[in-house]
Amino acid sequence: MTEFTMSTDADGVALIVWDTPGKSMNVMSIEGFHQLSRLVDDALADEAVTGIVLTSGKAGSFAGGMDLGVLAKMREDGGDDPAAGILDGILQIHTILRKIERAGMDERNKGGKPIACALPGTALGIGFEIPLACHRIFAADNPKAKIGLPEIMVGIFPGAGGTTRLVRKLGAMAASPYLLEGKLSDPKKAKAAGLIDEVCDDPLAAAKAWVLAAKPADIVKPWDAKGYKMPGGAPYHPAGFMTFVGASAMVHGKTKGVYPAAKAMLSAVYEGALVPFDTALKIEARWFTSVLLNPSSAAMIRSLFLSKEALEKGANRPDVPPQQVRKLGVIGAGMMGAGIALVSAMAGIEVVLVDQSKAAADKGRDHTAAYMDKGIARRKTTPEQKAAALALITATDDYAALEGCDLIIEAVFEDPKIKAEVTAQVLRHAPQDCIFATNTSTLPISQLAKASNNPEQFIGIHFFSPVEKMALVEIIKGRATGARAVAKALDFVRQIRKTPIVVNDARFFYANRCIIPYINEGIRMVAEGVSPALIENAAKLVGMPLGPLQLVDETSIDLGVKIAKATRSAMGEAYPDGAVDEVIFWMADEGRLGRKAKAGFYDYDEAGKRGLLWDGLAAKYPAGPQPPLIEVQQRLLFVQALEAVRALEDGVLSDIREGDVGAILGWGFAPWSGGPFGWLDMLGTPYAAERCEALAQAHGARFACPDLLREMAEDGIGFYQRFGPARTAAA
Ligand code: NAD
Numbered sequence: 001m002t003e004f005t006m007s008t009d010a011d012g013v014a015l016i017v018w019d020t021p022g023k024s025m026n027v028m029s030i031e032g033f034h035q036l037s038r039l040v041d042d043a044l045a046d047e048a049v050t051g052i053v054l055t056s057g058k059a060g061s062f063a064g065g066m067d068l069g070v071l072a073k074m075r076e077d078g079g080d081d082p083a084a085g086i087l088d089g090i091l092q093i094h095t096i097l098r099k100i101e102r103a104g105m106d107e108r109n110k111g112g113k114p115i116a117c118a119l120p121g122t123a124l125g126i127g128f129e130i131p132l133a134c135h136r137i138f139a140a141d142n143p144k145a146k147i148g149l150p151e152i153m154v155g156i157f158p159g160a161g162g163t164t165r166l167v168r169k170l171g172a173m174a175a176s177p178y179l180l181e182g183k184l185s186d187p188k189k190a191k192a193a194g195l196i197d198e199v200c201d202d203p204l205a206a207a208k209a210w211v212l213a214a215k216p217a218d219i220v221k222p223w224d225a226k227g228y229k230m231p232g233g234a235p236y237h238p239a240g241f242m243t244f245v246g247a248s249a250m251v252h253g254k255t256k257g258v259y260p261a262a263k264a265m266l267s268a269v270y271e272g273a274l275v276p277f278d279t280a281l282k283i284e285a286r287w288f289t290s291v292l293l294n295p296s297s298a299a300m301i302r303s304l305f306l307s308k309e310a311l312e313k314g315a316n317r318p319d320v321p322p323q324q325v326r327k328l329g330v331i332g333a334g335m336m337g338a339g340i341a342l343v344s345a346m347a348g349i350e351v352v353l354v355d356q357s358k359a360a361a362d363k364g365r366d367h368t369a370a371y372m373d374k375g376i377a378r379r380k381t382t383p384e385q386k387a388a389a390l391a392l393i394t395a396t397d398d399y400a401a402l403e404g405c406d407l408i409i410e411a412v413f414e415d416p417k418i419k420a421e422v423t424a425q426v427l428r429h430a431p432q433d434c435i436f437a438t439n440t441s442t443l444p445i446s447q448l449a450k451a452s453n454n455p456e457q458f459i460g461i462h463f464f465s466p467v468e469k470m471a472l473v474e475i476i477k478g479r480a481t482g483a484r485a486v487a488k489a490l491d492f493v494r495q496i497r498k499t500p501i502v503v504n505d506a507r508f509f510y511a512n513r514c515i516i517p518y519i520n521e522g523i524r525m526v527a528e529g530v531s532p533a534l535i536e537n538a539a540k541l542v543g544m545p546l547g548p549l550q551l552v553d554e555t556s557i558d559l560g561v562k563i564a565k566a567t568r569s570a571m572g573e574a575y576p577d578g579a580v581d582e583v584i585f586w587m588a589d590e591g592r593l594g595r596k597a598k599a600g601f602y603d604y605d606e607a608g609k610r611g612l613l614w615d616g617l618a619a620k621y622p623a624g625p626q627p628p629l630i631e632v633q634q635r636l637l638f639v640q641a642l643e644a645v646r647a648l649e650d651g652v653l654s655d656i657r658e659g660d661v662g663a664i665l666g667w668g669f670a671p672w673s674g675g676p677f678g679w680l681d682m683l684g685t686p687y688a689a690e691r692c693e694a695l696a697q698a699h700g701a702r703f704a705c706p707d708l709l710r711e712m713a714e715d716g717i718g719f720y721q722r723f724g725p726a727r728t729a730a731a
């Protein structure tokens with residue numbers, strides 16, 4: 001397959017065009033690397049060629065990144081020694097990029113040919129590491145284009161020289177948002193930050209003109225010139241010292257040490273800054289290899305990249321014609337309804353937002369105005385975009401305005417009676433074939449569907465709060481929900497660019513089913529006399545974004561009380577959470593309802609800023625001997641992961657990818673682990689089963705090993721071995 005082609009024009013400029021057949025955006029393959037290498041060799045050796053311009057044949061983009069198959073192949077090539085295979089493969093890539101950078105120069109920087117890169121648009125990952133190796137980078141003035149190195153977001157870091165080059169180009173401090181946070185920029189911002197050199201209407205022409213005019217000094221990278229000093233100072237320079245000490249603390253503060261990639265990248269940067277460039281590349285390659293061999297990076301790539309993308313592209317979409325939403329009705333303009341209207345209007349969908357009064361509906365629409373104003377203040381949005389979004393939202397108290405809607409989502413109070421009334425009222429005005437969705441977070445869909453005369457057109461579309469921020473949408477099939485309703489919900493989620501999971505109807509669906517036990521376990525430990533600080537820190541040190549006590553403060557303790565009472569009355573004798581209720585009912589009596597009351601498990605100041613854990617807890621539940629950290633962490637993770645396994649056993653989940661992606665995006669389940677199933681696989685099912693038994697003995701039946709996990713432990717197989725994508729597709 002030809003991925004790179006070359007032609008030389010009358011001026012002697014060789015144009016290398018990257019155009020991966022059959023893909024809308026270029027992705028780098030092993031064969032692609034070889035082709036690029038050969039063409040660069042040919043151009044450098046050809047006396048008729050004066051310089052090279054590298055560009056893409058795709059409109060609007062240079063390249064989206066590397067085919068992950070490249071890394072898998074390197075690992076395979078290593079046979080019994082995958083580390084050697086990866087290191088060797090990475091060093092070969094370095095050699096190719098270094099060849100571009102040196103462009104035939106000798107050791108005294110004499111005799112090379114200029115090589116420029118022309119980016120029609122988006123350049124990500126290896127698609128930006130290659131330009132970084134060229135002598136000058138030109139980009140089209142394309143505000144939609146994204147330029148940067150997002151590798152850290154999926155648990156790796158730029159390993160084809162991008163880390164070393166960017167740090168040497170910008171300095172460690174200036175490079176840190178791009179490397180440590182994976183920050184992406186449009187071309188103008190990328191130029192302002194020094195990532196690229198020029199933004200112009202015709203980058204190809206500009207690159208050619210530059211190549212023809214380039215002087216010998218223009219093609220020597222600063223780090224290859226005599227007297228190079230790293231911007232901002234290398235580690236032993238006083239300013240550099242400050243940066244590196246600060247960076248180390250900041251990275252550890254943010255990652256709590258559970259993300260191997262951030263730590264490894266920082267080591268590559270620090271150690272690389274102490275040595276010459278070519279040695280720094282080798283150091284980068286070694287750290288990159290160590291990260292690739294860490295199970296966390298494989299799990300993160302799988303869940304946050306491969307599975308997430310597969311779900312967004314409709315991996316579990318029924319085979320039904322496209323169901324794009326043209327006109328959306330949203331009933332209830334409160335916190336959730338207003339957010340749903342906002343994200344839909346931002347996706348260009350016409351929205352009718354209905355509430356009990358015109359004033360309440362207007363208030364919901366105002367949320368879009370306020371959100372857009374914030375974006376304008378931060379220069380992320382334009383007044384035109386704000387006007388366009390607002391023009392799409394009609395706020396009204398008149399259900400008749402729902403005429404012509406093809407999807408209606410209700411987000412009224414969490415009360416089955418009100419929801420039933422609203423459903424009946426909507427159906428009087430909505431078209432016959434309209435899909436009706438509920439955003440309920442706790443009420444069974446099949447039950448609510450009884451209010452509809454078309455239960456096959458009734459579905460749950462469960463957003464998380466705040467809607468504009470949370471990437472996950474949980475789609476819930478009721479017993480009678482039909483394929484078109486599922487497809488409609490999935491196509492809608494795709495339109496608003498969020499990530500869907502599709503689950504079956506059961507108490508609390510999937511996300512809340514797992515997160516409630518997490519919160520409860522934290523509260524239960526408080527009652528046992530475990531120090532609240534230990535509970536909160538144990539959660540964060542194992543990669544949870546919020547400790548269970550902070551989480552319950554955020555969601556409010558009275559909501560916890562309400563859910564506890566409803567669950568208790570539904571479950572009767574079997575209700576297992578009495579110990580938890582004792583604590584939260586007492587907290588509620590004390591008026592400590594959480595953040596909104598400026599008093600909860602934590603203290604808050606007048607402005608609502610969270611302070612320390614409330615010392616009243618220690619007075620009521622005095623600390624006894626404290627359990628080891630690992631015990632607290634395992635309780636907090638197992639209690640969620642076992643619920644995920646039970647959700648799979650019960651058929652609430654039908655695809656473990658949805659279980660893992662949903663857990664990370666829905667409630668932040670330790671992302672380094674790739675999700676609950678990824679975590680259990682990482683522990684190994686035999687060890688996981690053994691730990692459950694021990695925890696069940698010590699702490700109760702909620703840790704009892706589910707049959708499915710026991711069976712798998714006996715067979716010595718993992719969840720992805722048994723239920724991975726190939727199996728799911730075959731099922
Ligand atoms: P909210 O109280 O902020 O808003 C509810 C809105 O519905 C109010 O504006 C109210 O005036 C309106 N309403 C009530 N009866 C109505 C009727 N008959 N016709 C039209 N409008 C009516 O509540 P919320 O937090 O936005 O929650 C709404 C739904 O979303 C609930 O089912 C809730 O369980 C679910 N949910 C909430 C969250 C969350 O974090 N708040 C998360 C996921 C799902």
